[in-house]
Amino acid sequence: MSSLAGDTAIVGIGQTEFSKHSGRSELQLAGEAVAAAVADAGLTPADIDGAVTFAMDVNDELAVIRCAGIPELRFTARTRGGGGGACATVQLAAAAVGSGAADAVVVYRAFNERSGRRFGQPIAENNRARVTPPGWNWYLPFGLDTPAKVYSLWYQRYMHTYGVTNVDFGLYPVVARKHASTNPAAFYYQQPLTLEEHQQSRWIVEPILRKLDCCQESDGGVAMVVTSMTRARDLPHRPVRIAAATQAHLRDGEEMFDYYVGDRATFPEAASLGRQLYEATGLTPDDIDVAMIYENFTPTVFLQLEAFGFCGPGEATEFIAGGNIEVGGKIPVNPNGGLLGEAYIHGMNNILEGVRQVRGTAANQVTGAEHVLVSAGRSGLVLAP
Amino acid sequence: MPSVIPPSPTLDDQFFWDAIADGRLVFQRCAACGTVRHPPAPMCGECHSVEWDTQESSGHGFVYTWIVSHHPTMPDAEPRVVVLVELDDGIRFVANLLGAELDAVHNGMEVALSIELVDGVVLPQFRPVTSP
Numbered sequence: 197m198s199s200l201a202g203d204t205a206i207v208g209i210g211q212t213e214f215s216k217h218s219g220r221s222e223l224q225l226a227g228e229a230v231a232a233a234v235a236d237a238g239l240t241p242a243d244i245d246g247a248v249t250f251a252m253d254v255n256d257e258l259a260v261i262r263c264a265g266i267p268e269l270r271f272t273a274r275t276r277g278g279g280g281g282a283c284a285t286v287q288l289a290a291a292a293v294g295s296g297a298a299d300a301v302v303v304y305r306a307f308n309e310r311s312g313r314r315f316g317q318p319i320a321e322n323n324r325a326r327v328t329p330p331g332w333n334w335y336l337p338f339g340l341d342t343p344a345k346v347y348s349l350w351y352q353r354y355m356h357t358y359g360v361t362n363v364d365f366g367l368y369p370v371v372a373r374k375h376a377s378t379n380p381a382a383f384y385y386q387q388p389l390t391l392e393e394h395q396q397s398r399w400i401v402e403p404i405l406r407k408l409d410c411c412q413e414s415d416g417g418v419a420m421v422v423t424s425m426t427r428a429r430d431l432p433h434r435p436v437r438i439a440a441a442t443q444a445h446l447r448d449g450e451e452m453f454d455y456y457v458g459d460r461a462t463f464p465e466a467a468s469l470g471r472q473l474y475e476a477t478g479l480t481p482d483d484i485d486v487a488m489i490y491e492n493f494t495p496t497v498f499l500q501l502e503a504f505g506f507c508g509p510g511e512a513t514e515f516i517a518g519g520n521i522e523v524g525g526k527i528p529v530n531p532n533g534g535l536l537g538e539a540y541i542h543g544m545n546n547i548l549e550g551v552r553q554v555r556g557t558a559a560n561q562v563t564g565a566e567h568v569l570v571s572a573g574r575s576g577l578v579l580a581p
Numbered sequence: 582m583p584s585v586i587p588p589s590p591t592l593d594d595q596f597f598w599d600a601i602a603d604g605r606l607v608f609q610r611c612a613a614c615g616t617v618r619h620p621p622a623p624m625c626g627e628c629h630s631v632e633w634d635t636q637e638s639s640g641h642g643f644v645y646t647w648i649v650s651h652h653p654t655m656p657d658a659e660p661r662v663v664v665l666v667e668l669d670d671g672i673r674f675v676a677n678l679l680g681a682e683l684d685a686v687h688n689g690m691e692v693a694l695s696i697e698l699v700d701g702v703v704l705p706q707f708r709p710v711t712s713p
Contacts, residue, residue, distance in 0.1 A: 333620075
């Protein structure tokens, strides 16, 4: 895994603005992001011969290349599931380049997730047909009809096991919004948050999640270009090497309804990612300079900090309270503001921030950042120079 | 009264809902190796047998996790407790808890099966073993 991915790099990034109402089609957002990423890479559309996105993305590859002027694709792939697969897009692109299936792959994700279909809204009888997991019969009749409720049935075990409260969870949104407040691309630019304001936001799932524990709903598009390290050295930006890329899907695990595997005060899939990524790169948690952690809801930051060994089991509250995950701290987490502060582009915007951190061009640059761990919970990357 | 979205049985789980309608909670059991599985699946992950029968649940277990399901305008406008029950059968099962005050619900609470008609849908539900 490591040798294949290690010969590839992210050489271009592009994004639209992040808003609550883009006012244009999802295809236009995808086209704009792809064109921007190709230009940022110093390549032309004719250099791109592969495309990767989410199975959930509505923008067909042929429609996207028609917009972006890419003459021909010889490789396409899509990753399963939801935001947990964000880093798997990069793994697929790296695998394509590493195997020779493609020379340069554009990875994209674009949607109107606030002004169009809102992921956080309840699944109703009249729209359940478009919900893909076969298991909804085990949840929908009992009231588990939103991601917030579905995930809370897991997070409650973490709270119970370690005596964690919603006030503790509020520590993360305060950090995320602090980071976002100095990131001009963030939706919450110049809008920091206090713990008191967090505690005044309404309950979504009492006593687990308040509104400000939930990621944003965003309109926007992002894209990246992946090619070989050899080619990357001839391109304008400092190459951002894909030092390792992997996924973790466990038998009897379910995306969202992950109730059946192991101790639910932990995140077994993320723990597997950590083992794989550290083994592939020879790095340890102490070697990681920045962590980009997918956070649909605040508790998953706590679970992943522990799963990746940045702190011990049940220690995330104290670890965050100690300032360790802020820029300037021991392991800065989501310096762009993450999915709560910057935007929710299905986790993909956190990968772009990882690229900027290695390039040294981030709005909230972590000094000397060399090794960035990017986790989407079920897929992960290590980015390095 | 919550507004219940009824299940849409499939080829792989029709047996489960038929049994519920008949007042029984049953889990799928591999006819070849005896492994009990939930949620249902058409093949045994242990031995690949596609032959199976069912095992009636003990209907007894303990609350592993729980939440209050509540939405201001949608189903569950009236709060409903969702529990993940760890059954004596060795299976974790999502259902609702009835007959308990919210401040009495807790991890480890002893509960027992009660199949009930909820908003016109027959569902497996649970109630506290000792009254709260």
